[in-house]
Amino acid sequence: MRNILIYCILCIISFGCTTNNTNNKVLWKKYETYFPIGTAVSFPMLTNECEPIINKQFNSITCENEMKPEHIHPEEGWYNWSDADSIVNYALKNGKLIRGHVLVWHQQTADWFFKDGDKKASKDLLLKRLKDHIQTIVSRYKGKIYAWDVVNEVIDDDSAIFYKNTTWFDICGEEFISKAFQYAHEADPGAKLYYNDYNTENPVKYKKICTLLKELKSAGVPIDGIGLQAHWSIYSPTKLELDNALQSYAALGLDIQITELDISLYKGEEKRRKKLPGETCQFTTQLDSIQTAQYNMVFEAFRKYRQNIKGVTFWGVSDKYSWLNDFPVEGRDNYPLLFNREMKPKKAFYKIQDF
Numbered sequence: 001m002r003n004i005l006i007y008c009i010l011c012i013i014s015f016g017c018t019t020n021n022t023n024n025k026v027l028w029k030k031y032e033t034y035f036p037i038g039t040a041v042s043f044p045m046l047t048n049e050c051e052p053i054i055n056k057q058f059n060s061i062t063c064e065n066e067m068k069p070e071h072i073h074p075e076e077g078w079y080n081w082s083d084a085d086s087i088v089n090y091a092l093k094n095g096k097l098i099r100g101h102v103l104v105w106h107q108q109t110a111d112w113f114f115k116d117g118d119k120k121a122s123k124d125l126l127l128k129r130l131k132d133h134i135q136t137i138v139s140r141y142k143g144k145i146y147a148w149d150v151v152n153e154v155i156d157d158d159s160a161i162f163y164k165n166t167t168w169f170d171i172c173g174e175e176f177i178s179k180a181f182q183y184a185h186e187a188d189p190g191a192k193l194y195y196n197d198y199n200t201e202n203p204v205k206y207k208k209i210c211t212l213l214k215e216l217k218s219a220g221v222p223i224d225g226i227g228l229q230a231h232w233s234i235y236s237p238t239k240l241e242l243d244n245a246l247q248s249y250a251a252l253g254l255d256i257q258i259t260e261l262d263i264s265l266y267k268g269e270e271k272r273r274k275k276l277p278g279e280t281c282q283f284t285t286q287l288d289s290i291q292t293a294q295y296n297m298v299f300e301a302f303r304k305y306r307q308n309i310k311g312v313t314f315w316g317v318s319d320k321y322s323w324l325n326d327f328p329v330e331g332r333d334n335y336p337l338l339f340n341r342e343m344k345p346k347k348a349f350y351k352i353q354d355f
């Protein structure tokens with residue numbers, strides 16, 4: 001009787017351990033011979049409950065916001081290095097790779113870039129600022145940041161429009177794209193340079209992205225790869241859509257990185273809007289299984305294209321801190337990552353290591 005009791009206690013303890021922590025599962029180690037596994041990190045995550053998970057489970061780090069133009073270069077001639085430096089130092093101290101995100105984007109970029117006093121900046125002035133911005137940042141982290149998202153999201157989603165109509169495009173035309181790569185390469189010839197975008201599995205969009213990438217390559221622009229943001233959902237992409245897209249990008253002879261992976265429980269939407277009454281869903285067992293299956297499917301695809309895929313980065317660690325709790329709908333809970341709101345691993349965490 002006593003032995004049975006001891007046995008039962010041991011079982012309960014060991015069951016508790018299995019459900020409450022990751023045991024000896026270490027995601028990046030499981031993928032060590034495939035590609036680095038990264039996460040986006042924001043400055044507060046270095047000291048909150050995310051840190052132990054970041055440190056144990058990931059061997060690559062991307063700043064979620066801290067290197068974006070509005071954060072790192074909020075005023076002309078003034079660079080705000082402190083948060084970005086802290087994340088870079090953390091990564092180096094803990095032996096992690098660092099991806100740089102992002103040098104040129106139409107969002108999260110301060111207005112001063114595009115102004116000359118009260119007037120719109122000229123093309124010459126904007127290109128001069130672009131060069132200063134890129135070379136100052138890339139030089140500072142030379143040899144520390146191994147890959148940069150140089151240009152983000154310039155291709156339009158509308159099938160009838162090629163480039164997005166942004167202030168960059170309005171003032172410079174398409175030239176800012178090739179210049180950005182050239183400036184980054186001059187500042188750190190050893191860094192891998194990526195074009196990064198979303199909706200990259202949509203056939204209309206990936207044909208346009210491939211056209212741009214081919215043009216850049218044939219013009220001798222120093223571009224190494226394509227970053228697929230991978231803000232996906234339990235509804236898309238399908239296995240076929242993902243396979244077709246990966247095949248198209250691989251055929252270009254460029255490296256591929258998955259740069260911002262998360263799997264939303266809601267259908268994709270690009271524009272912000274207000275929450276509808278009763279819209280937030282619960283993370284039911286059924287949704288957990290569907291999401292796990294989607295994570296499993298995309299990781300099968302990543303493993304299949306391991307020759308081309310040079311990194312897979314999640315856009316965060318825990319559902320609790322995901323940007324998708326506020327985008328595109330403010331205050332709508334989402335559950336897109338591998339760790340739940342209690343920082344416990346979800347089913348998907350185990351499933352993608354089960355091969």
Ligand code: XIL
Nearest residue numbers: 064065101102152198229231260323
């Ligand atoms: C997001 C961040 O996660 C949020 O914290 C911020 O408020 C907005 O930007 N594509 C990108 C990322 O390239 O930089 C975005 O990150 C998500 C979409």
